[in-house]
Amino acid sequence: MPNMTSPVQRLFNTCKEVFAACGPGIVPPPGDVERVKAALDDMRPEDVGLNPDTPYFRIMAAERSPIIAHLCLHECDKFSIVIFCLPASSAIPLHNHPGMTVFSKLLFGTMHIKSYDWMVDGSGGASAVLGNPQIQPCGVRMAKVKVNSEFTAPCETSILYPANGGNMHCLNAVTACAVLDVLGPPYSDPEGRHCTYYRDLPFTSFSVDGASSSVPEEEREDYAWLQEREMPEDFTVVGFPYRGPIITTND
Template sequence: MEAGLVERGRDVVGHVTRVGYVKKIITKRRRTRRIVRPPQVAPPMALQELFVSCLDVFKGPGTVPSPQDVQKLCHILDNMKPEDVGLSAELQFFKPSNGVKSDPRVTSTTIYKCDNFSLCMFFLPATGVIPLHNHPGMTVFSKLLLGTMHIKSYDWVDSVDSDSSVQSSQLRLAKLKADRVFTAPCDTSVLYPTTGGNIHAFTAITPCAVLDVLGPPYSNEDGRDCSFYKDHPYAASTGEATVKMEEADCYGWLEEIEMPENSEIDEIEYLGPRIIEHR
């Protein structure tokens, strides 16, 4: 008898998640077999280059990468392909569902995380949504690897410590930074702690995969928790902020809310190419 490995299941992006042992009858004469361990496979050059660059670029909480460093990371991410992180458009997750409704829950996986930055991916099925949320004190690079999605993003107009009547009404004025559809491959989006669309929402039109670089990563202990918002048209509020009528469509009122129902993200193990941590 000989034991062999067989695939038992795949995760939402098509990676093998469970294996089982089966036994098969060996009818030929038994032979002595030498076990050869496969050599360690080097990660794709782009993924390793991204990791090494992040080590140099991100200096910790309270810092923002220089324009030159932002350009360097964008150049790497702009040229990254799904295969660099073990994905392919041929995976079942990214193929048309033929009318079969899929679970709209979003899934994520972490490639690497340290105190200064994290590399993670988000997988959104068609109609999947990551609600409007912020990134306090963080610089974030988002690269759409596969699929088509709608992105809506805002930046605050007033400062956090404003004592205006807008604050007291639990609504804050925000300026619309993006409200459009993106299809992979496309350029990397960059948001900063206070600019670039720090508050954004993703809505998948087709199954999507997004690679995010966050520096520093979310941390409840360090005050970088995620907050959620609901946006209201500018004309829907009588707040004292004044915006020219012809510019009203470029603004909205954001209301902080509890995490929307059914918006929790399932975490799965990363099974793609591994980075090499030593330099």
């Protein structure tokens, strides 16, 4: 008998196995990372019941500040599977993913992605303590650009990790876009995994002994200072029901 399991069910089954023994800051083994990536690489918009003509794309695009739709396919304490639908010219501002491994599959559209990783000190640890030259008294912190490119579907799944791979990123929709994300583990305010937003400031905004001198002048466009901020007032995300193929959790 042929395997009639839907692609989204296969993705759920894979995530359930891969993230079972994981937790905050724990990255799945390389083989398991590839399993999730492979499941996402094969996903198409129709596999989750989406297409660029979905009515609420037109409704959201008509708003003064474009509204981004959030569809939750599944969420538990180990992982979540979600879709973000972005009208053309909308954006998800620069934000982080604390202790999380995140897989992102662009289902359709063209999107510009800019992502950063925190600079690390000479011992290889994160420069996260006050007094480090890569941290400023006003709270800004030096980061290095990981990605600054446009992507057009179909394209490979991108992966970011708790400490590298572009953990802080912003997404700008060049055209209407849909992004399928797997987050392991998901955000959780009670467990301290808050979504923090940032503004990025040019590297030349600050001059600090040790930080500035360590970056050659010709490479300074690849660095920035990130400063925490409140969620932008013009950023609006609205939850919509997921209407694609049903996921059986067997819980």
